[in-house]
Amino acid sequence: MPPTPTALLSPADQERRRALQRMKAVALGALVLMAVVFAVAFVLQTRYPWLQWVRAAAEGGMVGALADWFAVTALFRRPLGLPIPHTAIIPRRKDEIGSSLGEFVETNFLSGQVVRERLESTPLAARLGAWLQQPAHAERVATEGATVATAVLNALSDDDVGDLIEDLAREHLIAPDWAPSLGGWLGKVVETGAHHGAVDLAADHISTWLADNPQTFDGLVSKRLPSWVPGMVVRLIDDTLYREAVSFVAAVRADDDHPARRAIDDYLARLSDSLQHDPETIGRLEDAKASVFDSPRVRGLAAEAWETAKTGLLTALADPTSGLRVRAAAALVEVGDRLTTDAALQRRVDGWAIGAAVFLVERYRHDIASIITDTVQRWDPAETTEKIELMVGRDLQYIRLNGTIVGALAGVTIFTLAHLVLGGAVA
Structure with missing residues (x-):
C-alpha cells in the first residue's frame, strides 16, 4: 500500500507519520543490534564461554522482535507481501470494524441515561446565561441570527410566499362569514x-x-x-x-x-x-x-404585503444599528441576566434541554451511530489502514521494542535454566 503523499495529510497526521517512522526505526534498530550481538557472540563463544549467555539473550531478542514485527504488521498488511492466512486484518475487515465501532458508540455513549447523567451534572442554563450576559456575545448571537434569517428570506420564493399568504387570507379572512x-x-x-x-x-x-x-x-x-x-x-x-x-x-x-x-x-x-x-x-x-x-x-395585496415585509426585514437585518438588531442583542443580554439569577427559570431551561437531548439521542441514536459505520464503509481499505496506523501505529512499535527486550530476557533465562538443569549438555 503506497503511503499517502505528505502534502495531502493534515498537520496532525504529518506529525503522527514522523513519530511513527521514528519508532519504526528504533524498533528496527533494536532488531539489527540483537542480530549483530548474536553474530559476534556466536563466533566468540568458544573462546569466551560467558558469551553463551549474550548469544542466548540476543537470540531470544531477535525471536521476540521478529514475532512482534509479524504480529503488528499483520494488522495492517501482509508481511513481506505473502498471502499468509489471518493477516492484513484491518483492510480485510474494515466494514466489520466500522460496524463494531458504530455499535460501541451507540451502546456506550448514545444512551439516554448516560446523556441525562452528564447533562444533569452540568449547569447548562447558568453557563448559557453567563455567556449571554456579555454584550459582545449577545451581539454575536444576534449577528449570526441575522445572517441565518437573511439567508432564509433570500432563499424563499416570492411566488410561493405570496401564494401562501393568499391561501391563508382566503381561509382565515375571506372565506368565513363576516x-x-x-x-x-x-x-x-x-x-x-x-x-x-x-x-x-x-x-x-x-x-x-x-x-x-x-x-x-x-x-x-x-x-x-x-x-x-x-x-x-x-x-x-x-x-x-x-x-x-x-x-x-x-x-x-x-x-x-x-x-x-x-x-x-x-x-x-x-x-x-x-x-x-x-x-x-x-x-x-x-x-x-x-x-x-x-x-x-x-x-x-398578498404580494405587496410580502414584498414590503421582506424588504423591511432584510434592511433591518443588514444594519447592525437597526432597531431590530439592537433590540435583539439587548433582549439576549436580558435573557442572560435572568438565566443567571432566576433559579426557577434555570431549572425549567435545564429540564427542557435535558429532555430534548435525551429524546433526540434515544430516537436517533442508531441514525447517529450509522454515520460512523457508513463513513468507515465508504473509506478505501488502504486509506482506512493508513488512518488507523497513523493513530495507533507509534504505540504498536513499542510492542516490537518491548518484544525485543522481553525476548532477550526470556532467552537468557531459558538458557540459564537449561544450563543449570542439563549442565554440560548445553552448548
Missing part, C-alpha cells in the same frame, strides 16, 4: 355603551367644523328659493339654518340622553341584529366583501 361576527361585536359595543365615546368625538368635531365654516351655509337653501323672495328673507333662512345646526349639535353634546343619541343606539342595535339574523343583510355584506377582495386584488 356578518355574524361583526353583528355580535357591534351588539356588545351597543350593550356596553362603548360607542358613546365615538359619538362624543364626532359631535365635538362637527361643532368645531361648524364654528370654523359658517360660510358653508350661505346659499345652501336660499339659492333654491324663487327669485321673487326678498333678499332679507333669503339671508334669514340661511342664518337660521346655520344657528339650528349649531344649536342641535350643542344639544347633542350637552345631553347624554338626547333623542339623536337614542336614535343612534337604536339603529346600531337593529344593525347588529340584522347582521346576525337577517339573510338579506348578511348577503349584502358578504357580496360587498367579495367585491372588495376579488381574486386579482387579493393576490396583489
Whole structure:
C-alpha cells in the first residue's frame, strides 16, 4: 500500500507519520543490534564461554522482535507481501470494524441515561446565561441570527410566499362569514355603551367644523328659493339654518340622553341584529366583501404585503444599528441576566434541554451511530489502514521494542535454566 503523499495529510497526521517512522526505526534498530550481538557472540563463544549467555539473550531478542514485527504488521498488511492466512486484518475487515465501532458508540455513549447523567451534572442554563450576559456575545448571537434569517428570506420564493399568504387570507379572512361576527361585536359595543365615546368625538368635531365654516351655509337653501323672495328673507333662512345646526349639535353634546343619541343606539342595535339574523343583510355584506377582495386584488395585496415585509426585514437585518438588531442583542443580554439569577427559570431551561437531548439521542441514536459505520464503509481499505496506523501505529512499535527486550530476557533465562538443569549438555 503506497503511503499517502505528505502534502495531502493534515498537520496532525504529518506529525503522527514522523513519530511513527521514528519508532519504526528504533524498533528496527533494536532488531539489527540483537542480530549483530548474536553474530559476534556466536563466533566468540568458544573462546569466551560467558558469551553463551549474550548469544542466548540476543537470540531470544531477535525471536521476540521478529514475532512482534509479524504480529503488528499483520494488522495492517501482509508481511513481506505473502498471502499468509489471518493477516492484513484491518483492510480485510474494515466494514466489520466500522460496524463494531458504530455499535460501541451507540451502546456506550448514545444512551439516554448516560446523556441525562452528564447533562444533569452540568449547569447548562447558568453557563448559557453567563455567556449571554456579555454584550459582545449577545451581539454575536444576534449577528449570526441575522445572517441565518437573511439567508432564509433570500432563499424563499416570492411566488410561493405570496401564494401562501393568499391561501391563508382566503381561509382565515375571506372565506368565513363576516356578518355574524361583526353583528355580535357591534351588539356588545351597543350593550356596553362603548360607542358613546365615538359619538362624543364626532359631535365635538362637527361643532368645531361648524364654528370654523359658517360660510358653508350661505346659499345652501336660499339659492333654491324663487327669485321673487326678498333678499332679507333669503339671508334669514340661511342664518337660521346655520344657528339650528349649531344649536342641535350643542344639544347633542350637552345631553347624554338626547333623542339623536337614542336614535343612534337604536339603529346600531337593529344593525347588529340584522347582521346576525337577517339573510338579506348578511348577503349584502358578504357580496360587498367579495367585491372588495376579488381574486386579482387579493393576490396583489398578498404580494405587496410580502414584498414590503421582506424588504423591511432584510434592511433591518443588514444594519447592525437597526432597531431590530439592537433590540435583539439587548433582549439576549436580558435573557442572560435572568438565566443567571432566576433559579426557577434555570431549572425549567435545564429540564427542557435535558429532555430534548435525551429524546433526540434515544430516537436517533442508531441514525447517529450509522454515520460512523457508513463513513468507515465508504473509506478505501488502504486509506482506512493508513488512518488507523497513523493513530495507533507509534504505540504498536513499542510492542516490537518491548518484544525485543522481553525476548532477550526470556532467552537468557531459558538458557540459564537449561544450563543449570542439563549442565554440560548445553552448548
